[in-house]
Amino acid sequence: MHMADALISPAVGGTMWAATAGLIAYSAKKVKEEIDERKVPLMGVLGAFIFASQMINFSIPATGSSGHLGGGMILAILLGPYAAFLVMASVLIVQALFFADGGLLALGCNIFNLGFFPCFLAYPLIYRKIVGDYPTQGKIMLGSLIAAIIGLQLGAFGVVLETVFSGISELPFGTFVLLMQPIHLAIGIVEGLVTAAVVTFVWKARPEILSAAESSAPIGQVDMKRVILGLVVAAAIAGGALSWFASSNPDGLEWAMFKTSGKEELESHETVHASLAGIQEKTAFLPDYGFKKTEPAGEAEPEIEAKAPWPAVDSGTSVSGLVGGVLTLLIAVLIGLGLKRRQSAV
Amino acid sequence: MSSVISQRCSSDFFMNNIGKDAFDIGYMDTLAAGDSLLHRLDPRAKLITTLVFIVTVISFDKYALSAMTPFFIYPIVLISFGRLPYRYILKKVLLVSPFAILVGIFNPLMDREILIHLGSIGISGGWVSFISIILRFILTVTAALILISLTGFNAVCAALMKFGLPRPFVVQLLFFYRYIFVLTDESERMVRASSFRAPNSKIIAFSTFVSLAGNLLLRTFDRAERIYRAMCCRGFDGHIRIMRPMKAGYQEIIFTLGWALLFILLRCSNVPLKLGTLITGYLR
Numbered sequence: 001m002h003m004a005d006a007l008i009s010p011a012v013g014g015t016m017w018a019a020t021a022g023l024i025a026y027s028a029k030k031v032k033e034e035i036d037e038r039k040v041p042l043m044g045v046l047g048a049f050i051f052a053s054q055m056i057n058f059s060i061p062a063t064g065s066s067g068h069l070g071g072g073m074i075l076a077i078l079l080g081p082y083a084a085f086l087v088m089a090s091v092l093i094v095q096a097l098f099f100a101d102g103g104l105l106a107l108g109c110n111i112f113n114l115g116f117f118p119c120f121l122a123y124p125l126i127y128r129k130i131v132g133d134y135p136t137q138g139k140i141m142l143g144s145l146i147a148a149i150i151g152l153q154l155g156a157f158g159v160v161l162e163t164v165f166s167g168i169s170e171l172p173f174g175t176f177v178l179l180m181q182p183i184h185l186a187i188g189i190v191e192g193l194v195t196a197a198v199v200t201f202v203w204k205a206r207p208e209i210l211s212a213a214e215s216s217a218p219i220g221q222v223d224m225k226r227v228i229l230g231l232v233v234a235a236a237i238a239g240g241a242l243s244w245f246a247s248s249n250p251d252g253l254e255w256a257m258f259k260t261s262g263k264e265e266l267e268s269h270e271t272v273h274a275s276l277a278g279i280q281e282k283t284a285f286l287p288d289y290g291f292k293k294t295e296p297a298g299e300a301e302p303e304i305e306a307k308a309p310w311p312a313v314d315s316g317t318s319v320s321g322l323v324g325g326v327l328t329l330l331i332a333v334l335i336g337l338g339l340k341r342r343q344s345a346v
Numbered sequence: 347m348s349s350v351i352s353q354r355c356s357s358d359f360f361m362n363n364i365g366k367d368a369f370d371i372g373y374m375d376t377l378a379a380g381d382s383l384l385h386r387l388d389p390r391a392k393l394i395t396t397l398v399f400i401v402t403v404i405s406f407d408k409y410a411l412s413a414m415t416p417f418f419i420y421p422i423v424l425i426s427f428g429r430l431p432y433r434y435i436l437k438k439v440l441l442v443s444p445f446a447i448l449v450g451i452f453n454p455l456m457d458r459e460i461l462i463h464l465g466s467i468g469i470s471g472g473w474v475s476f477i478s479i480i481l482r483f484i485l486t487v488t489a490a491l492i493l494i495s496l497t498g499f500n501a502v503c504a505a506l507m508k509f510g511l512p513r514p515f516v517v518q519l520l521f522f523y524r525y526i527f528v529l530t531d532e533s534e535r536m537v538r539a540s541s542f543r544a545p546n547s548k549i550i551a552f553s554t555f556v557s558l559a560g561n562l563l564l565r566t567f568d569r570a571e572r573i574y575r576a577m578c579c580r581g582f583d584g585h586i587r588i589m590r591p592m593k594a595g596y597q598e599i600i601f602t603l604g605w606a607l608l609f610i611l612l613r614c615s616n617v618p619l620k621l622g623t624l625i626t627g628y629l630r
Contacts, residue, residue, distance in 0.1 A: 004446045006483035010405045028512030040514055041577065042570040044521020045529070049566040051522075052529035056537055058555030078563075090519045094526070097494045097502070098371050101442055103486045104493075105400050168408050168479060169449050170456035170472060194556070201560030209567060322464070324622025325412030332418040339426030 002095070002110050003159055005103030009166040016162065017108030023116060024089055027082040039083055046078060047087040051094070058194075072118030073148040074195045077127065078202075078209065081119040088115035113158040118151035126150055135210065140203055141196040148192035149185065156184035371499075371526065374491075377430060378498030383597075384428040389497045389505040391598035395605045396493045402609040403485045408475045409461065412618040414485070420605065421488040428496045435495070439487050443480075450479035499523050508592060521573075528569075533562055 005013070031039065050071040071091060075084035089111045095101040096110070130143035160176045163169050171179075203210050378385070384392075403417055425432055457472035494502065500520065507516045536558050540550060550558070574582075 002445060004449075004483060005400060005404055005486035006446045006479045007449055008404065010401055013401075013404065024515055025512055028515045031514050032512070040518050041521050041574045042567070043518040044523075045525045045566055045570040045573065047518070047522035048525035048529040049563055051526050052533040053559045053562060055530060056533055056550060056555060056558060058550045058552050086515050086518060087522070089515070090522045093519065094371075094499075094523065097490060097499065098374055099438070099442060103400065104397065104490050105404060105486070163449065168475070168482075170453040170475065171449060172456070175452075193552075194559075197552075197556040198559050198563065201556055202563055205560070205564055206567070322412060322462075322622065323625055324616075324618030324620065325415040327621055327625070328412070328415040328618040329418060332416070332422050335419065336422035336426050339423065 002092075002101045003103075003106040003113070003162060005105045007163055007166060007168050008106055008109060009168065010105070012162050012166045013105040013108060015108075016112050017105070020089070020108040020111045020116075023085060023112075023120075027085045030082040031086065034082075039079070043079060043083050043087050044090075046075065047090050050075065050087070050091055072114055073122065073127070073144060073151055073191070074198060076119045076123035077144060077195070077199050081123050084123070085115045085119040088119065109158070109162050113155040113162075117154040117158065118147070121154060122147040122151035135203065137200055137203070140200050144196040144199050145189075145192035148195045149188035152184050152188035152191060153181060156180045373434075374495050375498055377495040378501075380429060380496075382428050382496075384424060384496050387496075387601055388592050388594050388598045389501040390508060390592065390594065391602045392493055392497050393502065393505050393509075395602050396489050398602075398606045398609055399489050400486050402613045403482055403489075405613065406478070406482070408478060409471060410478055411474060411481065412622065413612075413616040414478070414481050415618050416612045417485055417609070420609075421485065421492055424492050424496065425488075428492070430492065430495050435488060435491050438491055439484055442487065443483065446479060446483040450476045453479070504592065525569075529562070529566065532565070533558075536562065 031043075054071070072084070072088050075087050078084070079087065092101075092107060092110050092114060096104060096107050127143040127147040130146065131139045157177070157180070160173065160180050163171065163176065164173050169176075199210070399417070399420055403414065406414055424430075425435065453476040454470060454472035457475065458470045460468035461471040461474050462469040497505075500523070503516050503519055503523075506519075507513065537550070540554060540558065544554075
C-alpha cells in the first residue's frame with residue numbers, strides 16, 4: 001500500500017528521502033563495482049516485466065477474489081538485493097509520477113517500505129537462509145513464501161509508523177496496526193504463493209538464471225552493518241536539519257514554542273494593530289491545542305473558563321477564514337478560466 | 347465477427363487498470379511533447395519548483411484550510427499555460443484518492459472537539475483536518491502529474507542525473523521506461539491468446555498465471571540479453587548520452603525563484619484569512 005504526500009509531515013518525508021537516497025547511492029555503487037554492466041539493461045527490462053505482469057489478474061485459489069504480482073521479493077531473488085532495490089525504486093518512481101500512487105515526498109517512504117524490507121531484510125535473512133547453497137523446489141517454495149509474507153508485514157508496519165509519526169491522521173497506533181497487519185498478511189500470502197510459483201517455474205526451466213543471481217550477491221556481501229550505519233547517519237542528519245520544520249506542524253510543546261516565537265516575529269514586522277490581529281487569527285485558528293492540555297488534568301472549571309471566551313473570538317475568525325478561502329479559490333479558478341481563454345485564442 | 351468482438355471483451359476481464367494505465371503513460375508523453383513556454387523550460391527548474399511546492403503545502407499544520415487555498419493558483423496557472431486537459435488531470439486525481447480518504451476518514455471519528463463555529467453549527471476538528479488532508483492530497487498529486495505532463499519522463503531523468511543521482515540507476519530507469527510499452531504489449535497478447543483458448547472463464551486461473559508470468563519472465567531475460575548485445579555492437583559503455591543540452595537562463599531563474607518566493611510568502615501569511623476578515627468586517 002502506498003503512502004500519500006497528504007498524510008506525512010515534512011520531517012518524516014525528508015528523513016525517509018534521505019535514508020532512501022543513501023540506499024540508492026550505496027546500491028548503485030555496489031552494482032557498479034560488483035556486478036557486470038550487462039545487468040543494467042536487464043534491471044530495466046525486469047522492471048518493465050514487473051509492470052507488465054501486474055496487469056494480468058488471476059483468480060486466487062479457494063477464494064472468489066483476484067490478485068496480481070507484487071514485485072520486491074521476486075526481483076531480489078532474480079537480481080540480488082542491490083539491483084533489486086534500484087529496480088523497485090524505479091517502479092515506484094514511475095508509479096508516483098504517472099499514476100500519482102503515493103507522491104513525490106512520500107516516495108522516500110514508499111521506496112523504503114516496499115524496497116528496503118524485502119531486498120535488504122527478508123531476502124538475505126530469510127530467503128537465502130532457507131534456500132541455502134543447494135536449492136530444491138521445496139526450499140525455494142518455502143523461502144519465497146515466508147520471505148514475501150514477512151517483507152510485506154514489515155512494509156505495512158513501516159506505513160503505520162510513518163503515518164503515526166507524521167501526526168496528520170488521527171488514527172491511533174493500535175487501531176492502525178490492527179487494520180494494516182491482517183490485511184497485509186492476506187496480501188502477503190498471495191504474493192508469496194505467486195512469487196514461489198513463478199520462481200520455481202524459472203528454476204525448472206532455466207536454473208542458471210537463479211544461480212547467476214546468487215553468485216553475484218552471496219549472503220556475505222550484503223554488508224548489513226554498513227547499510228544500517230549509513231541509514232542511521234542519514235536519518236540523524238536529515239532529522240536534525242528538518243526538525244525546525246516540525247514546529248510548523250505543532251503539537252504539545254512545539255505548539256507553545258511556535259506561539260511565542262510567532263508573536264515576536266509578527267510584532268517586529270507589522271504595526272501593533274495588525275500584529276495583534278495576526279496573533280489573534282493565528283491562535284484562534286487552533287484553539288484546540290489549548291484545551292487538549294487542560295483536559296487530561298481532569299479539572300472541569302478551568303476548562304469551562306478557558307472555553308467560554310473562545311467561541312466569541314473563534315466564530316468571527318473562522319467565518320472570515322472560510323469566506324476568504326472560498327474567495328481565494330474562486331479567484332484562482334477565474335484566473336485559470338481567463339488564462340485558458342487567452343491560450344485558446346492565441 | 348461478433349464472436350471475435352465478444353472474445354475481446356472477455357479478454358478485458360483479465361486485465362486490471364494497469365493495462366489501461368500503460369496507455370495513459372503514452373498519453374502523458376504526448377502531452378509532454380507539447381510546445382509552450384512551460385514545456386520549453388529546463389526540467390531542473392520545474393523539478394525544484396514542484397518539490398518546493400509540495401514541501402510548503404505539506405508543512406501546513408493539520409487544521410489548515412483557508413491558508414492552503416491560494417496554493418491552487420500554481421496548478422491552475424500551469425495547467426492553463428501548459429494547455430493541459432483539466433478533466434484528464436482531475437480524473438487521475440480521483441482515481442488514486444481512495445487511500446488518502448480511507449486513512450483520513452478516521453479523523454472525524456477520533457477528533458470530535460468543536461473547532462469552528464458557523465453561527466450555531468459547530469464543526470469538529472476531525473472534519474477540519476479531514477478536509478485539510480483532501481486539500482493537501484489534491485494539491486500534491488496535481489503538482490506531480492503536472493510536472494510529468496509538462497516535462498516528460500526522459501527529461502526528468504536527465505534532470506535527476508544532473509542533480510547527482512547515480513548513473514547506473516538513471517540508465518536502468520530509462521531502460522525500464524522504454525520497455526514498459528514493449529512488455530505491456532507482450533503480456534496483453536498473452537492474455538488475449540489465453541482468453542481465446544478459455545472463452546468461458548472470466549478470470550485467469552492461478553496455475554495459468556504462473557506459466558504466463560514465468561514464460562514472460564524467460565522471454566524478458568532473453569530480450570535483455572539481445573538488447574545488451576545489440577547495444578555493445580553500437581558501442582555501449584554503461585552510459586546513455588542525452589543530446590538535449592540543459593540551460594538555466596533567466597527564464598528558469600525567474601520561474602523557480604518567483605514561484606518559490608510566492609509559496610513561502612503564502613506559507614507565512616494567511617492571505618485568505620486577511621481577505622475574509624476585511625470583507626466580513628466591511629459587511630458588519
